[in-house]
Amino acid sequence: MSIQSPMERCKAKGIFVVRNERGLHTRPSTEIVKCAAAFKSDVRLTYQKTEVNAKSLLGILMLAATRGSRISVTATGDDAQQAVETLLDLARNKFNINY
Numbered sequence: 001m002s003i004q005s006p007m008e009r010c011k012a013k014g015i016f017v018v019r020n021e022r023g024l025h026t027r028p029s030t031e032i033v034k035c036a037a038a039f040k041s042d043v044r045l046t047y048q049k050t051e052v053n054a055k056s057l058l059g060i061l062m063l064a065a066t067r068g069s070r071i072s073v074t075a076t077g078d079d080a081q082q083a084v085e086t087l088l089d090l091a092r093n094k095f096n097i098n099y
Helices: 026-037 057-063 080-092
Strands: 011-017 042-047 050-053 070-076
Touching: 011 080, 026 057, 026 080, 042 057, 042 080, 050 057, 070 080
Parallel strands: none
Antiparallel strands: 011 070, 042 050, 042 070
16 A cells, blocks of 8 residues: 655646647637636646646647647646546547537
8 A cells, every 4th residue: 555645646647639620729728728717726738848827828829739739737736636637528529619
């Protein structure tokens, strides 16, 4: 049996691939912000060495992630695991956007 420190228990990671034809433009980025804002945890997105707050629309737009981009999601906080899982589900559903 291993004992985890409080920080280890409160951190979660995941990766998603942008499946939207137009990448992470304003509408999918807005969906990410709304999703991340529902959690208390600090949620970060990383793409090509650029890390941004997932609760910041301008930050996500700065990533300029196109279709096929691999985005790393990291959350730290009490609801970190749920935050990451929910964001990964959102990405799988193409951020609830139908063109």
